[in-house]
Amino acid sequence: MSMRYNLTLFRYITRRQRKKWKETVVLIFIIALSIFFPLQTLESYQNQKYIAVISQYPLSIDTVNAIKRIDGITYVAGINYDSLNDSIVFTATPEYKIFASKYIIDGRFPEKENEIVLVNNTESNHRIMLNRIVKINGSSYRIVGILSDKSLFGFSALFEKKDIFIHITHIAFEPILLYVGYSFFANETEIYYEIKSLTSKNTYTFMHFTPNIERVSIEIFLSASFISSTVIVFLIILSFRKDAAILFALGWQQKRIIKRVLLELVLIYVIGYMLCYFFLYFALVHTLRYYLFGNLGIFLYAAGLLATDLLSAYIFTRYLVFKKAIEVLTE
Amino acid sequence: MSFIETKNLVKIYRVGNKKIYAVNNINLKINKNEMIILFGPSGSGKTTLLLLLGALIRPTSGKIFVDGNEITKLSESKAVEWRRKNIGFVFQKINLIDFLNVYDNVIVPLAPSNIKSAEVKKRALNLIEKVGLRDRINHKPSQLSVGEQQRVAIARALITNPRIVLADEPTSHLDSETGKEIVTLMKQLQKDLQITFVVSTHDPDLLSLADRRVRMRDGKVSILS
Numbered sequence: 185m186s187m188r189y190n191l192t193l194f195r196y197i198t199r200r201q202r203k204k205w206k207e208t209v210v211l212i213f214i215i216a217l218s219i220f221f222p223l224q225t226l227e228s229y230q231n232q233k234y235i236a237v238i239s240q241y242p243l244s245i246d247t248v249n250a251i252k253r254i255d256g257i258t259y260v261a262g263i264n265y266d267s268l269n270d271s272i273v274f275t276a277t278p279e280y281k282i283f284a285s286k287y288i289i290d291g292r293f294p295e296k297e298n299e300i301v302l303v304n305n306t307e308s309n310h311r312i313m314l315n316r317i318v319k320i321n322g323s324s325y326r327i328v329g330i331l332s333d334k335s336l337f338g339f340s341a342l343f344e345k346k347d348i349f350i351h352i353t354h355i356a357f358e359p360i361l362l363y364v365g366y367s368f369f370a371n372e373t374e375i376y377y378e379i380k381s382l383t384s385k386n387t388y389t390f391m392h393f394t395p396n397i398e399r400v401s402i403e404i405f406l407s408a409s410f411i412s413s414t415v416i417v418f419l420i421i422l423s424f425r426k427d428a429a430i431l432f433a434l435g436w437q438q439k440r441i442i443k444r445v446l447l448e449l450v451l452i453y454v455i456g457y458m459l460c461y462f463f464l465y466f467a468l469v470h471t472l473r474y475y476l477f478g479n480l481g482i483f484l485y486a487a488g489l490l491a492t493d494l495l496s497a498y499i500f501t502r503y504l505v506f507k508k509a510i511e512v513l514t515e
Numbered sequence: 516m517s518f519i520e521t522k523n524l525v526k527i528y529r530v531g532n533k534k535i536y537a538v539n540n541i542n543l544k545i546n547k548n549e550m551i552i553l554f555g556p557s558g559s560g561k562t563t564l565l566l567l568l569g570a571l572i573r574p575t576s577g578k579i580f581v582d583g584n585e586i587t588k589l590s591e592s593k594a595v596e597w598r599r600k601n602i603g604f605v606f607q608k609i610n611l612i613d614f615l616n617v618y619d620n621v622i623v624p625l626a627p628s629n630i631k632s633a634e635v636k637k638r639a640l641n642l643i644e645k646v647g648l649r650d651r652i653n654h655k656p657s658q659l660s661v662g663e664q665q666r667v668a669i670a671r672a673l674i675t676n677p678r679i680v681l682a683d684e685p686t687s688h689l690d691s692e693t694g695k696e697i698v699t700l701m702k703q704l705q706k707d708l709q710i711t712f713v714v715s716t717h718d719p720d721l722l723s724l725a726d727r728r729v730r731m732r733d734g735k736v737s738i739l740s
Contacts, residue, residue: 430610433571434624435599435675437592510571 207423208452214416215456218409219486220463290314291329406485413489414496421445421500428505442501446494453490460486516583517544518711519568519679524577526563526734537563538574539734550705550712552722555731561715562607564731565681568713569602570594581679599624603672603710605682605701609664611656611671617643618652621670628675642670645707646700662693669701673708680705682714691720698724 291314317324428441526538537560545551553561566572567579570586579587581601589597603624611620621639643649646666648659656664665685672680682701686694698714698721705712714725722728730737 426610427612430612431623432595433569433598433604433606433610434671435595435602436624436627437595440627510566 207420211416211420211452212456212459215413215453215489216459216463218413219457219460219489221409291327410489410492413493417449417493417497418500420449421497421505424501425505428501429510432506433510438502438506441506442498445501446497449493449497450490453493457486516580518547518582519543519545519713520580521567522578522580524564524567524579525575526560526567526572527575536560536734538567540577541734541736543729543736545711545713548705548709548711549726550702550714550724551727551729552725553713553715553729553731553736554717554719554722555715556717559731560734561731562683563734565683565713565715568679569604569681570598599627599675601678603675603677603680605665605668605672605680605685607684607687609656609661609668609688611664611667613656616653616655617648617659617667620656620667621674623671624675638674638676639670642673645704646670660693661688662697665689665697666700669697669704673704673710676708677710679711679713682712684715684717686716686718686721691718694718695720695724 314327314329316327424445428445431441431444432438521541521543524538524541524543525536528535528537539560541564543564553564555561563572567574570579570589574587577587578585586594586597612623615623618639621643622635625635625638640649640652643652646669648663648666648670651659651663656667659667665688668685669680669682672682680701685701686697689697698716701712701714702724704710714721716722727738
């Protein structure tokens with residue numbers, strides 16, 4: 185293919201973009217966001233590699249050993265069996281500091297069997313949960329108190345550490361695990377928790393289950409980004425219909441027209457990709473650093489998204505645009 | 516054999532369970548370098564016949580020969596190539612590319628070819644001069660009148676040095692005076708460049724400009740003169 189043709193092709197693309205700059209800007213932002221948000225979620229999932237288990241309940245040596253066997257826990261600190269205000273810490277990060285004391289901010293400590301407390305782990309409180317019945321392993325428990333521990337579970341602490349915490353508190357005579365997941369855009373709805381009885385044989389299996397909650401949300405994000413991106417491509421291709429039909433009628437081969445469409449998408453996509461990095465830089469500098477220097481995930485994801493978009497653009501152009509090209513010109 | 520010849524040409528569209536004969540068993544002969552006008556009401560099959568002659572659509576049955584070659588046998592890609600070398604289209608809706616100026620719209624059909632830039636420029640300027648738009652060469656379609664846009668479309672149709680120009684109601688969006696100017700321009704270009712013009716219209720005032728007139732009704736033709 186001649187150089188002149190390629191230059192002409194590029195001129196068409198840039199001129200079309202200038203003419204339709206508003207649509208282009210919207211598309212670039214959508215592509216940038218569609219990469220950005222799944223990466224955010226992915227990042228929050230991947231950073232759950234540091235697990236801390238905190239207990240304020242006197243645990244047996246067997247239980248301590250069982251907790252230490254949980255994948256990701258390599259360090260034990262701050263063991264003290266004497267007081268409710270002290271904690272046992274199992275963590276993958278030895279430099280982790282011991283936490284401030286906890287206190288009931290609402291309700292009371294459990295006094296009977298089948299009573300539990302929740303840890304208030306965000307700026308917002310969980311008062312709404314008070315007196316609710318939750319089912320754990322088939323047993324019902326009443327939430328009788330809200331425990332404050334902002335220095336431990338507060339936003340700023342998690343922002344730096346990005347750890348998963350398994351908080352061991354107690355019901356009357358039985359230790360339980362309170363799991364708190366954390367995501368970057370933490371708010372009341374994004375904090376989730378799981379409670380399991382330590383006396384149950386299934387106590388530790390939830391560790392594998394809980395990350396799957398996050399994995400599901402990644403899948404949802406990824407699916408949503410791929411679907412929305414494909415829908416946008418469909419709309420863009422529709423906006424190409426008339427141009428494509430004219431070029432087709434004037435003797436351009438279909439493959440040349442498709443090439444033009446795909447090149448234009450790549451151009452837009454690359455700008456969107458750069459914009460995503462720009463967002464990431466300001467929103468989460470260490471993520472950018474991490475992905476840039478330590479992981480190809482972001483590139484693979486973006487490449488996958490681009491490949492999907494180009495494939496869908498090809499299919500839409502080939503089977504929707506050309507099939508209707510003549511109608512577009514003559515209707 | 517005539518330059519263009521159709522044999523038992525049929526094009527059927529299906530709307531639901533209904534068959535519509537857009538072109539119904541047409542046998543038509545068109546001589547080289549003549550201007551033929553297809554005349555008839557809307558829905559009579561004029562546009563469909565032009566699209567068939569330009570290999571933009573395929574007939575349901577029948578054959579089309581151009582200069583002795585059967586174009587209905589061509590593969591999709593060969594048909595595109597043949598169209599680019601032999602056919603110039605002028606559409607009823609004009610169909611210029613709105614973000615390109617006059618010059619670039621005119622050279623669009625040559626973009627995929629290997630013709631040298633100097634030759635492309637020479638041809639384009641010559642044609643833009645012929646259609647009287649030299650001083651509007653950098654204008655976008657939106658900055659031109661409808662008549663001027665149609666002139667650009669005519670120049671674009673001629674840039675590949677086609678042997679046949681197919682014009683589908685080129686005057687339908689124009690006032691009668693501008694319409695007459697456009698057809699007169701086409702007539703002039705046809706004589707100058709020795710090209711076969713097939714023009715469809717429902718404007719009876721334009722019939723006098725044709726070498727031959729063909730009436731179309733319900734997908735069938737009758738030769739007027």
